[in-house]
Amino acid sequence: MKVKILRRRSPADESYWEVFDADVPGEMSVAGLIDHLNYRDDIVDESGIKTTRIGWECSCLQGVCGSCAMVINGVPALACETFVRDLGGSVTIEPLRKFPVIHDLLVDRSVIHENLKKTDIYIGKYSPKKPKSAAAGEKEQIRQYEAAKCLKCGLCLEVCPSYVSGRSFFGALFANDCYLAAARNSESADKIKKHYSEHFASACSKSLSCMDVCPMHIETIASMSALNR
Amino acid sequence: MKNAVVIGSGISGMTCAVKLAEKGVSVVLVSPFPSERSQSVMAAGGINAVLPDNGEGDSVALHIEETLSGGGMLAGRKAVTGLCEGAAVVIEYLESIGTVFSTDESGRPLRRAFGGQSKRRTCYCGSSTGKQIVSALIMEARRYEAAGLIKRRLWSCFHSALIKDGVCYGALLFDETAGGLTAEYADALVIAAGGQNALFGKTTGSTQCDGYTAGKLFLQGAELKNLEFIQYHPTTLETPQKKMLISEAARGEGGRLFYIEDGRRVYFMEDRYGPRGNLMTRDVVSREIFSCGRQVYLDVSFLDRKLIGRRLPEVRELCLKYAGIDIASQPVPVSPSVHFFMGGLAVRLDHETNIRNLFAVGECASIYHGANRLGGNSLLAAVYGGMVAADAIAGRESGTVRPDFSAYIEDEKRALSKLYGTKSSFPAEYIRGMAAETLSGDLGIVRDEKTLAKGIKDIDYYLSIAGKISYDSSVMMYSIYSLTGILSLARAVLVCALGRRESRGSHYRSDHPETLPEMGYPTIISYDGGRYAARLDREGYYES
Numbered sequence: 001m002k003v004k005i006l007r008r009r010s011p012a013d014e015s016y017w018e019v020f021d022a023d024v025p026g027e028m029s030v031a032g033l034i035d036h037l038n039y040r041d042d043i044v045d046e047s048g049i050k051t052t053r054i055g056w057e058c059s060c061l062q063g064v065c066g067s068c069a070m071v072i073n074g075v076p077a078l079a080c081e082t083f084v085r086d087l088g089g090s091v092t093i094e095p096l097r098k099f100p101v102i103h104d105l106l107v108d109r110s111v112i113h114e115n116l117k118k119t120d121i122y123i124g125k126y127s128p129k130k131p132k133s134a135a136a137g138e139k140e141q142i143r144q145y146e147a148a149k150c151l152k153c154g155l156c157l158e159v160c161p162s163y164v165s166g167r168s169f170f171g172a173l174f175a176n177d178c179y180l181a182a183a184r185n186s187e188s189a190d191k192i193k194k195h196y197s198e199h200f201a202s203a204c205s206k207s208l209s210c211m212d213v214c215p216m217h218i219e220t221i222a223s224m225s226a227l228n229r
Numbered sequence: 230m231k232n233a234v235v236i237g238s239g240i241s242g243m244t245c246a247v248k249l250a251e252k253g254v255s256v257v258l259v260s261p262f263p264s265e266r267s268q269s270v271m272a273a274g275g276i277n278a279v280l281p282d283n284g285e286g287d288s289v290a291l292h293i294e295e296t297l298s299g300g301g302m303l304a305g306r307k308a309v310t311g312l313c314e315g316a317a318v319v320i321e322y323l324e325s326i327g328t329v330f331s332t333d334e335s336g337r338p339l340r341r342a343f344g345g346q347s348k349r350r351t352c353y354c355g356s357s358t359g360k361q362i363v364s365a366l367i368m369e370a371r372r373y374e375a376a377g378l379i380k381r382r383l384w385s386c387f388h389s390a391l392i393k394d395g396v397c398y399g400a401l402l403f404d405e406t407a408g409g410l411t412a413e414y415a416d417a418l419v420i421a422a423g424g425q426n427a428l429f430g431k432t433t434g435s436t437q438c439d440g441y442t443a444g445k446l447f448l449q450g451a452e453l454k455n456l457e458f459i460q461y462h463p464t465t466l467e468t469p470q471k472k473m474l475i476s477e478a479a480r481g482e483g484g485r486l487f488y489i490e491d492g493r494r495v496y497f498m499e500d501r502y503g504p505r506g507n508l509m510t511r512d513v514v515s516r517e518i519f520s521c522g523r524q525v526y527l528d529v530s531f532l533d534r535k536l537i538g539r540r541l542p543e544v545r546e547l548c549l550k551y552a553g554i555d556i557a558s559q560p561v562p563v564s565p566s567v568h569f570f571m572g573g574l575a576v577r578l579d580h581e582t583n584i585r586n587l588f589a590v591g592e593c594a595s596i597y598h599g600a601n602r603l604g605g606n607s608l609l610a611a612v613y614g615g616m617v618a619a620d621a622i623a624g625r626e627s628g629t630v631r632p633d634f635s636a637y638i639e640d641e642k643r644a645l646s647k648l649y650g651t652k653s654s655f656p657a658e659y660i661r662g663m664a665a666e667t668l669s670g671d672l673g674i675v676r677d678e679k680t681l682a683k684g685i686k687d688i689d690y691y692l693s694i695a696g697k698i699s700y701d702s703s704v705m706m707y708s709i710y711s712l713t714g715i716l717s718l719a720r721a722v723l724v725c726a727l728g729r730r731e732s733r734g735s736h737y738r739s740d741h742p743e744t745l746p747e748m749g750y751p752t753i754i755s756y757d758g759g760r761y762a763a764r765l766d767r768e769g770y771y772e773s
Contacts, residue, residue, distance in 0.1 A: 027553060028469040035470070039662075042654050050654060052703035059266040059435045061471045062551070064360065067266045080470065081550070102384075102406060110383060113263060117375050122368035123327030134334060145329045145355055148364040152265045181368065184327040 002046065002090040003033065005054060007104045015101070019046045026085030030077075030093065031061055031068050033084060034105075055104035063215055066151030069096055069158070070105050076158040076213050096158045098165065109154045111166040115174060119195040121181050129186040140183065147180040147223060149216040156210035156220070162203050169203040172210035172220040179223035196227050230254060230416035230627045234400050236387045236442060239267030240359065240608065241591025242421030243366040244615030250373035252623035257413055259382045259402060261437070261707070264367050268423050268435035268592075269611065272359030273476065273543075275343055275351035276323075276612070277605035278316035282337060287348035289313050296606060299345045300571070300599020301734035301744070303455065303751055305772035308578055312597050312606075312613050319612045320352055328365040330354050343604040345510055351605040356476075356543050359608060382413075386707040387442050389641065390418055390587060392449050393632045397587035401641060405705055410642050412634060417586045417622045420446065421615070424570040424592040428719055430665030431471040432567040433462055439661075441711040443574055443593055444718030452583045452755045453718075454575035454595040454771065457726035457736045460602055461674050462568035463514035464527055468551045472566040475527065477604070479544050479556075480507045482536065484529040486514070487560070488521050497521060512601060512674075512735045515565035519674045526560035565674060569607060571598040571735065572725070575753055577771050579621035580614055588622065590614035595751075596771070600734020648709050653699035657709040660695055664688060664719050672726055677740040681727040688720045721761055725752045728763045 003020040038053045045051050059065040061080045068079035071094040099107035131137030156172035157163045163171040178196040182189040210220050235242045238260040246256045279289045292313040330338040343351035354361035373379040388401040399414035425440030426432040465472040487494040498506035518525045537557050548554045574589035591611045671684030695712045731745040732738050750765040
């Protein structure tokens with residue numbers, strides 16, 4: 001298959017496309033595919049010309065760490081959860097476009113953490129509001145568990161029509177952390193809701209594309225409705 | 230002490246950093262990638278603690294005994310007592326910072342029975358306990374980052390420790406984006422770099438945990454302990470990417486292991502151990518699968534579909550996603566894989582190594598698990614160890630005079646600069662790959678003198694060439710400069726395994742299958758000018 005990758009040596013260099021040939025099994029993930037390209041004896045492009053190894057980030061290789069977020073055939077996704085069998089005969093791979101590129105597919109996503117730090121979103125002390133009923137409590141518990149699974153991979157920001165670079169609008173992952181912190185510490189809920197209004201609710205266009213790409217299937221809309229209450 | 234550098238930002242590193250910050254100690258928290266990427270997020274099962282409401286006649290004393298006996302009586306009683314007695318405080322702390330535990334109607338953490346234990350004492354958070362703890366700790370760490378007490382250094386990799394005359398003064402770090410070495414001086418250095426699984430290629434763990442930090446510190450004089458004890462998980466699914474762990478829950482729910490002979494299924498575990506044979510301990514099942522010498526399958530397809538959907542949803546999703554196998558209708562091919570390292574940096578009760586002011590916590594430290602680890606004790610040890618080290622560091626006086634390291638730093642900078650700008654396309658990864666093949670082959674589930682000795686010879690060869698080759702420098706520089714440390718650790722593991730001429734816990738020698746009472750002590754290995762000296766810690770130096 002043809003593998004087209006958008007590459008960049010360093011932040012100071014220009015981006016360029018490079019095409020590779022690969023013959024790999026359908027069960028292989030895109031993460032496995034990149035590894036395969038990198039560790040053949042020599043790395044050569046489709047015309048057989050020697051090139052440099054592809055820079056990318058990985059850790060768990062099974063969809064629970066969020067390292068390998070990238071844009072695959074135009075869709076933001078985790079490389080370790082996207083399979084060759086679903087790609088058709090060719091694949092185009094780009095780094096996430098809303099973060100500064102460091103090298104090839106490696107991007108700097110530190111703005112995610114910085115925005116949460118800047119607005120001081122944390123639980124601090126577990127003191128939830130008493131739920132109205134046992135059933136409501138159980139539902140809340142499940143939602144909080146789901147929200148805490150956020151990988152901070154940035155896919156929700158990549159796909160979001162309102163998110164630009166994180167200067168004022170912080171995106172779905174911010175809303176979900178706000179929800180988790182406010183739900184588990186009712187004492188700081190008001191303060192957190194203020195940040196949520198300013199950096200999320202005021203600018204969210206409610207396309208909800210964030211929910212389509214979230215590898216953890218977090219229901220951002222549920223976080224939103226809890227915080228809007 | 231006033232400040233500390235923590236290497237690694239998984240559960241143990243973050244716990245230590247947060248606890249130090251609580252006590253007013255400034256922390257630099259170092260990891261190439263954010264905490265969400267740490268191996269800690271992969272820990273699914275749970276965290277052990279005997280809480281006052283445990284019931285079933287459970288007690289802290291029983292937890293201690295099971296931890297000690299599960300570990301082949303090799304862990305220190307004092308260390309294990311501290312761990313088990315501290316467990317309730319650990320859970321209380323994790324609850325207080327908002328970890329989303331699975332709870333009962335009154336909000337108390339639910340508990341289940343887990344790996345090698347007789348009582349239900351494993352608290353858990355659904356099927357992602359590690360991830361949930363990481364999420365809570367990230368918020369807590371972020372709070373101290375905003376307050377200026379914790380400073381994260383991302384894209385930075387550990388290079389070496391700054392050690393003089395047996396005292397540590399900080400670390401030398403390599404910044405992958407700026408491309409240079411910088412010294413980070415501190416009163417204490419805490420290593421929380423995780424296990425060594427990438428030594429064996431792609432295992433169940435993270436590709437980021439490769440043991441370099443332990444290997445490098447070993448070369449710098451730190452002693453390592455119990456390296457020969459490596460836990461294999463019996464049931465993993467081989468995929469083109471890695472080995473994926475299939476939870477013990479699959480066998481817990483009734484899953485059966487078999488191989489095929491003359492067209493017939495042979496349920497070898499049941500044939501050998503009776504109807505509950507599939508539930509034998511991890512090391513026994515791993516050895517039995519290994520000795521089959523052919524493909525083994527795990528079958529749950531005869532179970533009720535609804536039960537599979539309810540009790541094993543993650544297993545079903547994983548097999549479907551990564552292998553196209555629906556466990557509700559087909560058996561899954563499984564094989565054992567390296568999973569956890571009981572060995573690592575030798576630490577005393579306060580988590581300090583033999584180098585003063587150098588501490589180690591989490592999987593890279595060897596203290597609580599002896600020759601084998603109970604399920605649910607690794608998360609406990611990660612949090613508890615982080616707390617203990619923080620207490621020790623915060624309670625000490627800072628040193629006064631710092632020696633001059635400028636000559637050492639200049640030498641290291643010069644050595645690194647030689648690695649840049651080569652025209653070579655030879656990836657350092659190849660050497661790692663060859664070492665991984667050697668370890669997987671010669672340091673397997675069943676070991677003997679001949680294969681271990683051959684393994685040492687092979688690693689010696691890689692060590693002899695590793696420094697002479699020009700490598701492709703278009704990749705992360707860390708993958709190149711880490712080679713010698715990783716290979717040295719690999720050699721140390723083999724030397725320890727060769728030296729233990731008995732079988733105990735996860736270490737099985739086909740040429741010495743018996744357990745010898747006179748070898749019931751931890752192995753300590755040190756490095757002295759090229760000599761790998763292994764001994765047994767008969768005096769209990771690390772139990773103080």
